Amino acid sequence: MTVTIDGVERELEPGTTGTDLFADRRDVVVMRVDGALWDLARELPAAAAVEAVTVSEPDGLMVLRHSTAHVLAQAVQQVNPDAKLGVGPPIENGFYYDFDVAQPFTPEDLKALEKAMQRIVKEGQSFVRREVTREQALAELAHEPFKCELLTHDTEGAEGASVEIGEGDITIYDNVRRGGEVAWKDLCRGPHVPSTRVLQNGWSLMRSAAAYWKGSEKNPQLQRVYGTAWPSKEELTAYKERLAEAERRDHRRLGVEMDLFSFPDEIGSGLAVFHPKGGVVRMEMEAYSRRRHVEEGYEFVYTPHATKAQLFQTSGHLDWYADGMYPPMHMDEERDVAGNVTKQGQDYYLKPMNCPMHNLIFRSRGRSYRELPLRLFEFGTVYRNEKSGVVHGLTRARGFTQDDAHIYCTREQMKDELTTTLNFVLGLLKDYGLEDFYLELSTRNPEKSVGSDEIWEEATATLREVGLESGLELVPDPGGAAFYGPKISVQARDAIGRTWQMSTIQLDFNLPERFELEYTAPDNSRQRPVMIHRALFGSIERFFAILTEHYAGQFPVWLAPVQVRAIPVAEAFDGYLQDIAARLRAKGVRVEVDTSDERFPKKIRTASKEKIPFVLIAGGDDADAGAVSFRFRDGSQDNQVPVDEAIDRIVAAIETRAQV
């Protein structure tokens, strides 16, 4: 028979398997046959197009990870025969497997499981595929209720279920020891690596946690074990190093170490206070944003944090999002001695969004087309009653400040306005040091949306056009739009490759309607404006966290809490450095002279731990030359720079928002 192998036609004996074919290539773990992934042990069909899939490519790695999940499940049932199997799909960086067990897994359990897994890997068990009928499968797996449910119920939408049952035949995989004895089996669509030995020592169990069966809060909770798996020990080590690096950069840790902010228990979960050093960073972030918004034609407004319920009834928030709001404060109610209400009270709410307030400003008087586009900007603090389990440092807080603006414009102005807004947003993000972006375009869900087809189409086409013109990658998110309008969002990659959703620009065809916003057109008719919501940081707190992690606390000079620390080699040079510091201070530089009693090396160490961008050192050599020496955060040094030049360099670094 003729088979195409990696693009080359070959004559093969009927019955040839992938194992025969790729016998000399140890990195091949599975094969692609006419586009589908197959176990190597399967016989090749005639006229098939076959490709080798190595463990280093995404598909191969997925198979490796899924196979590791099987080894975990076998180990769990070895240790605890009563454990019932859930599902065990590969995920980013690894895999998980869900189990129904009487006792949750402890860290000690995980260690024991790793040992058991190691033995299974060393045994070199092969994964043997077996096609069965539904009845056979139900009979063989009668003791596995979750597997039976997968076999008998519609698995539509069930998280991870596709790895158990494919679209075609039902298959069971036997794990077979070298002697031919079946060690374990699992309902699985496959494919798998040929032998457990392929896993080597490139895997590790990470943690256990509860997870809902089929991902629904209504279903019972299973115990999920997470693991990571890589083609080699080296790659596993590199992955763990990446995790350690992320932990070192964690803004919650740096927030404490650098004295930037805290979350006092007395205030409550998810409510931050910024300390003086964090305050400087935040103030600079806001000041630059404010300046750029002024230049871009935004007008600044201020609105209160609390409001009567009526406003959020008008906006619709109380109908849809009451759960996400702080509960109402009931005010002004009066009762007589018998407890009867003599005066009806009022409910007040903390605002979860600023837009209704801005709409009231728009509506406060008649508006002319001549005023449009009207851009109202506010650093607006909002409060959202996030569920207790989701609060996470500054990135998911209960009180936070949005750099929020609402632009009211005519349909004709919409395109220009969206274009300039996206360019403005991208330019500004770059100024803060984020350089690597892609865009996501969330489009209409026809099931649930308001506004005419025409305006949706126009707005979506405009957003797409604007996105494409930016030259950035534009990822579609079909049906991802809110019901009131399409959205384009900017995703940024940070210094260690993580992506964060940043700015969003969102059209809204709903609120202008609900608030009956109008302007007078040139023909004296009343027209409804289009409303654009946009935030650059999203939340200042969250953006603060992202920048902290992006820079690992080593902020560029303009943002650094202390920009210059001057350290005399000995007390005799205190005055010399104080004069230089005074000159820097006069130019607005945040500079300190370390005149403490500590010895010189200790002062260097302290400045270094504080991640101060410029350390200026002066001793006899410098003073004699009318110079200072720079020491940078990486330990590199620039010695005996003339004082005037040193000052210019520092001032220039701040003005250009340079990283040093």
Place this chain on the structure above:
RNA sequence: GCUGGCAUGGCGCAACUGGUAGCGCACCCGACUUGUAAUCGGGCGGUUGCGGGUUCGAGUCCCGCUGCCAGCUCCA
């Protein structure tokens, strides 16, 4: 919200199976000070997150609350 884990001076940690809280850093005082990541000595600081309970005795055990961590679910 759910499941599991955790909570000891400002920070990081210690205290065997319940026996009466200790260390480093930071901070304060003193001495010492001339070139690149911890000078030496002394001192201050904790009713062990909060509230109950068991016990002769609780940081250690039990219950409730608050907060934190991981994951799930959620994120206008």
